[in-house]
Amino acid sequence: MxxxxxxxxxxxxxxxxxxxxxxxxxxxxxxxxxxxxxxxxxxxxxxxxxxxxENFLNEERFAKSFARGKFRIKNWGKQRIIRELKFRDISAYNIKTALKEIDEQEYIASIYRITENRNEVLSESDGYKRKKKLIDFLMRKGFETELIYKVVNEVTS
CATH class of the missing domain: 1.10.10 (Arc Repressor Mutant, subunit A)
Structure with a gap:
């Protein structure tokens, strides 16, 4: 042993x-x-x-840096960030504070950029299947459903 x-x-x-x-x-x-x-x-x-x-451990600071990092580096949506923070037992107040770190204009721009890039990569010729793949991808990324449908319809039409 x-x-x-x-x-x-x-x-x-x-x-x-x-x-x-x-x-x-x-x-x-x-x-x-x-x-x-x-x-x-x-x-x-x-x-x-x-x-x-001694401020080595600060949940609010952790939540803010987590949200910023996952949005900027991994292009995660707010829903995925919320889910991951809840998994780490972060309080609702700290989650709300963390989401304020994400600029709304930047958030909208990123979903358009991700959708356009992904749309170009998809080899699907059937329009319906292409939209479904895009929607599924953006759902996994954690973007809000209404926003996904709005953006996918604009980009693919």
Whole structure:
């Protein structure tokens, strides 16, 4: 049986600080990381409280950077971002704040750009099947249904 190395509470705290400094983290990710260290509940609480007080762990900052990053880099829509933030147990207030980071004009422009690029790539000659593929793709990206139908109808007509 392989024995895991043991660390002091201070060593674990420093490791978690580095984990949070490298990239913004949510409470759920940090809690999972602490489970890997098999800490007692009192130590977990102490470390979590310390990370929050020293601003290593900030859910609002995490939610904002997550929303910005997923929109700009992965071209995700608001619905997908909301779903992923809820999965990470982010509060409704922080989700709402995070979505304000996405500029509405930029959001509309991005769905048009994505739709036009995807429309050119699709080799489907049947107009109905092409629209369905576009709609399905944009749904997976997490854009709102009404917006998808509006944009797809404009781009494919």
């Amino acid at each position: 392989i024995k895991k190395p043991s660390f002091t509470v201070d060593e674990i705290k420093r490791k978690l600080e580095q984990y949070c400094v490298y990239q913004d983290r949510c409470h759920k990710e940090v809690a999972q990381k602490m489970r890997d260290f098999n800490l007692i509940p009192e130590a977990k609480e102490m470390i979590l409280l310390s990370l929050i007080q």
